[in-house]
Structures are given as structure tokens and as C-alpha cells.
Amino acid sequence: MTEYESVPSAVDDETEIPTDHPRYQDLLTRHRIEAGVEKGITHLQGMHAEGRGSAFDYLLGEETIPSADDAERAAAAQLLLADHPVISVNGNVAALVPGEVVDLASTVNAAIEINLFNRTPERMERIADHLRDHGAEDVLGLDADARIPELDHERSKVDAEGIYEADVVVVPLEDGDRAEALSEMGKTEIVVDLNPLSRSPQVAAIPIVDNIIRAFPNTTEHARALADADDATLREIVDSFDRAEALAAAEDRIRSGDLAGE
Ligand SMILES: Nc1ncnc2c1ncn2[C@@H]1O[C@H](COP(=O)(O)OP(=O)(O)OP(=O)(O)O)[C@@H](O)[C@H]1O
Ligand SMILES: CC(C)(COP(=O)(O)O)[C@@H](O)C(=O)O
Numbered sequence: 271m272t273e274y275e276s277v278p279s280a281v282d283d284e285t286e287i288p289t290d291h292p293r294y295q296d297l298l299t300r301h302r303i304e305a306g307v308e309k310g311i312t313h314l315q316g317m318h319a320e321g322r323g324s325a326f327d328y329l330l331g332e333e334t335i336p337s338a339d340d341a342e343r344a345a346a347a348q349l350l351l352a353d354h355p356v357i358s359v360n361g362n363v364a365a366l367v368p369g370e371v372v373d374l375a376s377t378v379n380a381a382i383e384i385n386l387f388n389r390t391p392e393r394m395e396r397i398a399d400h401l402r403d404h405g406a407e408d409v410l411g412l413d414a415d416a417r418i419p420e421l422d423h424e425r426s427k428v429d430a431e432g433i434y435e436a437d438v439v440v441v442p443l444e445d446g447d448r449a450e451a452l453s454e455m456g457k458t459e460i461v462v463d464l465n466p467l468s469r470s471p472q473v474a475a476i477p478i479v480d481n482i483i484r485a486f487p488n489t490t491e492h493a494r495a496l497a498d499a500d501d502a503t504l505r506e507i508v509d510s511f512d513r514a515e516a517l518a519a520a521e522d523r524i525r526s527g528d529l530a531g532e
């Protein structure tokens with residue numbers, strides 16, 4: 271080997287991104303959104319939403335901060351306590367974490383429902399097929415036989431047996447209007463959003479300020495660890511979670527410029 275030949279880094283089979291790239295996870299996320307757009311799963315505007323999330327993730331140090339881990343544990347406990355939990359899926363979530371949605375849903379016995387801001391029958395069908403390809407058995411959202419009150423838009427369309435009836439809803443990467451309307455309906459909301467100042471985490475009972483590609487697997491891991499816990503233990507975990515403190519901790523990390531590992 272001459273001194274000019276370099277040893278190739280290990281590359282991700284799916285994306286050809288070098289796995290030792292310092293910002294591998296961010297590049298992978300971006301790649302998945304691009305592939306989602308190409309497959310007709312993700313709306314083009316999903317790239318813009320991704321860019322916003324990516325900027326906040328950079329400032330958080332691209333890691334699950336301790337307050338987010340606490341939120342993920344509280345979310346797992348809340349989901350295990352729920353009678354009728356539902357995970358809401360949009361085009362970004364479907365592209366980023368389809369298998370992880372199915373894993374979390376099966377671990378906490380939750381339903382999966384597609385709810386889109388830019389709703390078209392084609393995208394609904396493609397996302398449902400994509401989730402089924404990743405192991406989902408039932409995918410709700412296609413019937414759209416109920417409406418979220420006070421929300422005058424396509425995203426108000428929900429299934430009567432899904433989000434409409436749910437007691438606990440996981441609402442990732444969503445807009446504040448819908449989160450507020452669901453909260454008005456009395457739902458307990460678990461929001462995943464990298465921007466702690468967005469309205470959706472601000473109205474959530476459990477705001478998770480973390481990248482969904484880390485948040486969902488970690489919530490599932492917590493749920494597995496808590497699978498045998500009794501209701502009193504789960505209730506104690508939920509009650510001791512302080513939502514305002516979690517939001518403040520995320521904002522502090524962002525404002526401090528204290529990037530992990532630097
Ligand atoms: N991979 C990701 N993980 C977690 N959050 C993400 C990710 N990608 C994007 N986001 C967040 O998802 C949100 C996209 O939703 P949207 O743009 O509808 O909300 P918004 O208008 O910013 O907020 P709001 O209406 O709640 O004030 C953004 O806040 C963005 O930071
Ligand atoms: C792009 C998206 C994040 C999702 O859009 P959809 O998959 O149509 O629900 C949307 O909510 C937005 O903020 O513009």
C-alpha cells in the first residue's frame with residue numbers, strides 16, 4: 271500500500287455514509303427524509319421541518335440529555351398505565367423511525383394512527399404500506415370517521431376508535447395547533463420535539479426534547495424495563511416527572527452552547 275492509499279471507513283449499507291463520521295446520525299436522518307420524499311411518504315416540506323430539528327439537535331449536542339431520558343422514562347410509564355394509547359405518525363416519523371414506531375407500539379400495546387398535515391389519499395396509503403412493511407398489523411387513520419373539534423383542517427381527521435377515543439396520545443414532530451386541540455379534548459399528550467420553545471412541547475404533559483431517532487428506541491427500552499412494575503410504581507414515575515423543569519433544562523442546554531463532547 272502506498273502512502274496515498276487510504277483505508278476506507280466502514281460505510282452504512284443503506285446510505286453509504288461513513289459510520290465514523292462525527293455527524294453520522296444527522297446525515298442518516300437527512301438521508302431518510304430524502305428517501306421518504308422520493309418514495310412519496312414524506313412531504314417536501316418535511317425537509318424543512320427536518321432542517322429545523324437538526325439545528326436544535328446540533329445545539330443539544332446530538333445526544334439524549336438527562337432531562338430527555340427522564341421524560342422518556344415517564345413517557346414509558348404513562349403509556350404502560352394507559353387504557354387506550356395511540357401513536358400518531360406523520361410523513362417525517364414514517365420515514366425516520368418506521369420499525370421503532372412498531373416496536374414501541376407493540377411494547378406498550380398502543381395503536382398506530384396516521385395523521386397528516388398535508389393529507390392526500392396517496393400518501394396515507396403509502397405510509398400505511400410502509401408501516402406494514404416494517405411489521406405493523408393494524409394501521410389506523412384511513413377511515414377518518416371522527417374529527418378533532420376546533421381544528422379546521424385536514425389534520426383534524428382522525429379515527430373514532432383511534433386518536434378520538436385515546437386517553438394517551440404520542441404526538442411527534444407536530445404543530446402546536448393540533449397539540450393544543452388534543453389537549454383541549456382532555457388527552458394526555460406525549461410530544462417528541464427538538465425545539466423546547468415550540469407550542470407542542472409547551473402544551474404536552476410529557477415533552478420529550480430529543481431526536482425521535484433516539485427518543486423512540488429509548489422509550490421502548492424503558493418500557494421493557496418497566497414491564498413488570500406495578501401501577502403504583504408507574505404512577506410515581508409519572509407524578510415525579512416535572513415537565514417545566516424538563517423544558518427549562520433543554521432550553522438551558524441550547525442556550526449554554528455547551529455541545530457534548532466538545
Ligand atoms: N428528528 C426529529 N426529532 C424530533 N423533533 C424534530 C425532528 N425533526 C424535526 N423536529 C421538530 O418537529 C417540529 C416540526 O413541526 P412544525 O414545524 O409543524 O412545528 P412548529 O411550527 O415548529 O411548532 P409549533 O407549531 O409547535 O410551535 C419542529 O419543531 C422541529 O424542531
Ligand atoms: C412537514 C410536516 C412536519 C409534516 O407533514 P405531514 O407529513 O403532511 O403531516 C408538517 O407538519 C409541517 O410542519 O409542515
Ligand code: BAL
Binds near residue numbers: 444447
Ligand atoms: N405543521 C404545519 C405548520 C405548523 O402549523 O407549524
